[in-house]
Amino acid sequence: MTILYTFRRCPYAMRARMALAASGLPVRVREIILRDKPAEMLAASPKGTVPVLVRTDGTILDESLDIMHWALAQHDPERWLSADPAETAQLIAENDGPFKHALDRYKYPDRHPGSPHSAPDFRSAGMQFLHDLAARIEAHAGQLCGPAPTLADIAIFPFVRQFAGTDEAFWTAHAPARLQTWLTGHVTSARFGRVMTKFPRWQTGRAEPLLIAP
Numbered sequence: 001m002t003i004l005y006t007f008r009r010c011p012y013a014m015r016a017r018m019a020l021a022a023s024g025l026p027v028r029v030r031e032i033i034l035r036d037k038p039a040e041m042l043a044a045s046p047k048g049t050v051p052v053l054v055r056t057d058g059t060i061l062d063e064s065l066d067i068m069h070w071a072l073a074q075h076d077p078e079r080w081l082s083a084d085p086a087e088t089a090q091l092i093a094e095n096d097g098p099f100k101h102a103l104d105r106y107k108y109p110d111r112h113p114g115s116p117h118s119a120p121d122f123r124s125a126g127m128q129f130l131h132d133l134a135a136r137i138e139a140h141a142g143q144l145c146g147p148a149p150t151l152a153d154i155a156i157f158p159f160v161r162q163f164a165g166t167d168e169a170f171w172t173a174h175a176p177a178r179l180q181t182w183l184t185g186h187v188t189s190a191r192f193g194r195v196m197t198k199f200p201r202w203q204t205g206r207a208e209p210l211l212i213a214p
């Protein structure tokens, strides 16, 4: 069966798990820890990032967006691939590039000593993107590219969740209300709850639970 190396709290792994869960494809999970990655995972993908998907024919997908596209290309019951691909790619690129850059420095200022900017500067930079997202949500009546979630929403919300969790009081007081509602909808969804199941750490020979139990 298809195997997914994953780390529960990684936002890239979250979006891959969301797409795999939505597709309904059967996937077995190898939950890892980042500071002690299994040799099998590094043999499959030497760059050492999660998620990594090993297909039944042995081919490897080690980029979260590739995993999402692969899963949804096979089965996309909620039509997450229905939005304009160029617009979707642009939004995700802004998220994975400048927003993620700002998020890391807002969330972990200690890991970026010597930066001429402070955490509040990065928070402001992140907020600009979040205001753009909120404007889209308003224009599209609920989600980023339309009234129903599509790939961009699922690819981006795990990162907005991290931003929100960095300083919840700030988030509640300052994040656009529409964006707060959007985020709450995603993080309280039944599917997100399922893909956040706490699996025991996988080690060679250990059981590989199904991502979504039948």
Ligand SMILES: N[C@@H](CCC(=O)N[C@@H](CS)C(=O)NCC(=O)O)C(=O)O
Residues within 6 Å of the ligand: 007, 009, 010, 011, 012, 013, 034, 035, 048, 049, 050, 051, 062, 063, 064, 065
């Ligand atoms: N571009 C990759 C990024 C994945 C990534 O950076 N994942 C982080 C965890 S959130 C990771 O595995 N980092 C390696 C490490 O911390 O050792 C993707 O989209 O899959």
